Amino acid sequence: MQKSESKETTQLCNYAFSLTVEQAKEGDNEALLRVLEEMQSEIDSLAGFLKLPKEEGIQEITAEFIEKIRG
Known part of the structure; x- marks a missing residue:
């Protein structure tokens, strides 16, 4: 029973993230x-x-990530 609750929680989290x-x-x-x-x-x-x-790598990845979301 606990495994299905965990799966449901994960699905809910994934849905909220989406x-x-x-x-x-x-x-x-x-x-x-x-x-x-x-x-x-x-x-x-x-x-x-x-x-x-x-730090530059983080900035580059973050900028690309934002561009993908907003682009």
Whole structure:
């Protein structure tokens, strides 16, 4: 029983995240900030693979991510 609750919780979280992304695409800056906060650990991790200083890598990835959402 607990596994199905976990799966339902994950599905609910995924749905909420999808809605937040849609709001960000429609120009909601608050939603965009929430999406970026949610993705921050992934962005930090990916920045380590770039041949740039980490902070510059984070900025590049974040800028590209925003462009994809808003573009």
